[in-house]
């Protein structure tokens with residue numbers, strides 16, 4: 001089985017430009033491929049992680065990766081698939097985020113000895129001259145086609161600024177630049193990037209004066225990771241699941257995956273881990289309590305990839321300790337009564353006091369601010385966090401303070 005077939009079997013590929021050409025390229029290790037990451041935050045998240053894993057898989061099959069950091073494109077902001085305009089970021093923020101991305105990426109991908117390249121499109125985009133660019137590449141784009149692009153669909157009614165409309169041109173220019181500089185012949189990215197990637201492929205084709213059949217640059221998109229309810233995975237009530245351990249602790253990261261739904265666990269293992277497919281096919285037959293074992297494998301494997309083996313084992317031990325005490329009959333319980341709810345909701349500090357995990361409200365506030373409080377494995381740092389009565393499941397929620405103190409919270 002070649003790497004292309006493996007990617008298909010793992011359910012990773014959404015769309016491709018020319019299947020036969022891409023199959024040949026990547027199975028023979030002949031691709032120099034790139035993926036771009038706009039530095040929109042100070043940490044990578046689970047979506048980026050999927051892309052980095054794909055980069056690694058292709059690298060392991062002998063292809064050459066280029067990781068592009070979008071220090072230039074982040075100045076514009078990608079409108080693809082978004083319903084509103086992003087807030088414009090300052091140059092300082094973009095620079096800071098670029099530095100964070102670079103550090104994190106080097107942990108996943110081996111950039112030593114030219115095995116992979118890291119580039120920043122600020123190095124060429126920021127120097128472009130408007131009139132020259134218009135003459136050079138502007139003539140290759142049809143506004144009529146651009147307006148029909150899938151990625152702007154959501155914006156045709158709400159409005160699309162001229163700033164954002166230019167994003168596709170910038171990303172297309174990147175592909176052209178990397179093609180010229182490094183012979184980059186394949187771009188991949190999330191499925192929402194399809195139009196931007198086709199823009200680049202078309203630009204290269206036109207600049208080289210080739211027919212559609214002879215196009216040199218290919219594009220391929222990765223399947224979005226959706227749960228069985230069709231919702232994007234990698235998000236919690238309090239936001240994204242980050243790869244930076246200071247933003248999402250290894251324990252919380254572990255718990256996120258330990259708690260995926262029964263219907264999603266095998267799909268996640270297939271798409272996200274490097275376990276061999278034969279082993280995963282075996283697990284496909286698992287059911288009942290074996291699914292919990294599968295969830296542990298998923299959580300452990302991913303935590304190991306992101307935070308290392310030691311952190312993964314630690315997270316697994318803490319989770320097991322909590323789980324076994326959670327299962328035992330003698331799990332300490334705190335019952336909330338009607339009087340504890342104001343307008344149908346209870347605040348986190350009151351819960352901590354009621355559960356006797358803290359002595360006073362101010363101790364509760366401090367514990368939350370210091371990041372020591374979790375609710376069902378999810379860290380909560382907002383002292384104003386409240387929970388509606390109907391959101392407390394019948395079998396309760398585990399409220400935890402620090403490593404060792406916890407209680408099951410039940411609503412009467």
Ligand SMILES: N[C@@H](Cc1ccc(O)cc1)C(=O)O
Nearest residue numbers: 036037038070073078171174
């Ligand atoms: N537009 C991509 C990032 C990107 C930036 C520049 C590129 O050349 C390619 C991709 C995203 O938002 O995810």
